[in-house]
Amino acid sequence: MKRYIFVSEVCVAVAAGGMLFGKSLKKVDNKGIANIVFASSAIEKGKESSAQLKTSFTSGDKIFARCYFPKAVGNFKNGETCHIHLWVDGKVIWNGEYTGRALPEPSWDQIQVYIRNTGDDDFRGAISNALDTVSSGSHEVQVVVLRDKFMKYKKVIKGNSVTKEPVYQPVYLSKGTFTYTAE
Numbered sequence: 001m002k003r004y005i006f007v008s009e010v011c012v013a014v015a016a017g018g019m020l021f022g023k024s025l026k027k028v029d030n031k032g033i034a035n036i037v038f039a040s041s042a043i044e045k046g047k048e049s050s051a052q053l054k055t056s057f058t059s060g061d062k063i064f065a066r067c068y069f070p071k072a073v074g075n076f077k078n079g080e081t082c083h084i085h086l087w088v089d090g091k092v093i094w095n096g097e098y099t100g101r102a103l104p105e106p107s108w109d110q111i112q113v114y115i116r117n118t119g120d121d122d123f124r125g126a127i128s129n130a131l132d133t134v135s136s137g138s139h140e141v142q143v144v145v146l147r148d149k150f151m152k153y154k155k156v157i158k159g160n161s162v163t164k165e166p167v168y169q170p171v172y173l174s175k176g177t178f179t180y181t182a183e
Helices: 002-015 122-131
Strands: 034-039 056-058 063-068 082-088 091-098 110-116 137-158 161-182
Touching: 063 137, 063 161, 082 122, 082 161, 091 122, 110 122, 110 137
Parallel strands: 034 161, 056 161
Antiparallel strands: 034 063, 063 110, 082 091, 082 137, 137 161
């Protein structure tokens, strides 16, 4: 009987989206892009097992995201940035940029993003405002976190002058999808 109870408790923990024996919810796909998990309350680093993870929200819900990176994000060189893009039904409806002191710390392998109705929404509520623009009904929302990585300088010729401009490559760090019902 005790074995049965233990097994059912483990199954309930896994079904609820929690961690099992200290394993992280972080997953990295074959393209090197990590996942994002969502909840209606803050998702504290290392305490994801206590969060009630969700994949569906309505316009009145709070939406928090824990965005995992495949590894520590590393240093950002001059000009490199970190972006968040919000896709709804396959179209980008908003993107924002972390720069300067707002950039993730080099050792960070994840961030929490305050998406909607959290009282502390990132980008001064711009993500939440973007969701306000979708039509009534159910929508597929994808959150994407990426960074620009310096690659090289290219020569740019304008008239008689030649300058060098930096070329950056977008590197996807994390992606996650949820269903959003606008009322």
